[in-house]
Amino acid sequence: MGRNHEIEEPKKIMVRAANWLGDAVMSIPALEALRKRFPAAEIVVIAKPWVSELYWHHPAVNRQIVYDADGKHRGPSGFRELLKSLRAEQFDAAILFQNAFHAAWMAWRAGIAVRIGYARDGRSPLLTDAVSLPPRAAYSHQAYYYLQLLFRAGIIATPNPARSWDEPMLKLTDAERSWAERQLNALGLGGPRYLVGIHPGASFGPAKRWLPERFAALADRLVGALGADVLIFGTAGEKPLAEQIAQAMQHSPLVVAGQTSLRQLMALLGQCRLLITNDSGPMHVAAGLALPLVSIFGSTDERATGPLSPRARVVKAQVECSPCGLRVCPIDFRCMRGVTAEDVHRVALELARESSAAP
Structure with missing residues (x-):
């Protein structure tokens, strides 16, 4: 998985979700592509409270962990509690759809061996796979920005969705x-x-x-x-x-x-x-x-x-x-x-x- 290490079939993957609701929806095709690539892996999404419910009942996601920075994870002590719970998960790899330095800092502090994200916001030293940003011509829509991350990290063979846009991305029970x-x-x-x-x-x-x-x-x-x-x-x-x-x-x-x-x-x-x-x-x-x-x-x-x-x-x-x-x-x-x-x-x-x- 990725280009700079030996883990090929991770058993448990942490995905740090985008913080904006619209961005989270636009990242779902990449989540689906990740699931198709690793059908047996446990995929756990880390998301802010206002986004986490989006992933309920989605077949690409096994579980969600809510990162409540304004509640139980507030301040240094709250963040330490979150890191403690993430370390206990023993993730094999982290995929960072969120672009911020803090996402890489979280994955690094959680001791996750493989950390994949775009090389931006000064966070490259904290990533095992600091993926160069694709040229704007390589993706027209933001959904392809997330697919390009997986493609450029060597996880998927093509930066195209594993779906038809005619099919609903979200399902209700x-x-x-x-x-x-x-x-x-x-x-x-x-x-x-x-x-x-x-x-x-x-x-x-x-x-x-x-x-x-x-x-x-x-x-x-x-x-x-x-x-x-x-x-x-x-x-x-x-x-x-x-x-x-x-x-x-x-x-x-x-x-x-x-x-x-x-x-x-x-x-x-x-x-x-x-x-x-x-x-x-x-x-x-x-x-x-x-x-x-x-x-x-x-x-x-x-x-x-x-x-x-x-x-x-x-x-x-x-x-x-x-x-x-x-x-x-x-x-x-x-x-x-x-x-x-x-x-x-x-x-x-x-x-x-x-x-x-x-x-």
Whole structure:
């Protein structure tokens, strides 16, 4: 495994997950490729609390260990407790999807013999396999960035996913589907309804967020065109934004922002027929569930971080300063102001028709 050592068939592999939800979803094809390469290995994912539930029930992952740096692993004593538990695991190898120095420091302090990650953030001395960064031309989408790590480390023979993008990357259990159905029934939204999800937030920053009044206008139009009921998703911090949109609507949506865990969010998304979203973690989750979705892009590049699904569509305005990659727009927000409710409505109806006609 890797290029600089003798372990060829590791029995237990630690994978340090990416910290952002969207990045974690985009790393799943690499996890699947790792599983295909080592089908008998125990693969244990180390993840932050807000990401760890993503890996529940995934066939590429045997277990998760939650790294709670703000809770039980807080401070030097908490980190020592984490290291103690990692040493007890006796991992043969560590794969670092997270790019930070701290990920390599953790794997080194945990005494893991083989430590594979990209040579960045000054961490190369802590890695047994410090993999040089691929040229940008070698990967168009961020998902291939993680696949390139395995490829350039000599773990997989080709930097291509061991999957078709037509297949869902994420799966719900029957119990999770039943939970979502019960929740919607209790709220009067059970039965054969056309549910449209709205996710207006983006943790990265306001430059990625479409205008609230346009989300509201679009949602009202979709209610009229599709006879839809609307769910507005988001984190607890995004609840005021969700309520602002709800108050601006003529129809009454259901605001569930701040009321769900990640798996509960996934289960409710699974009940939707369509999602309208910004470039965000939940966008990637919905794409992983193969949910039809329309995403509004502005400051970011859909070629690099767009939804990995043939059932996804991207709407963006063609402006000279996009993509800038900034968290906050320093000028007039023209990339998002250039996308109208009519633009998104038209694409959403086209996708709804295509999805209804699909087998």
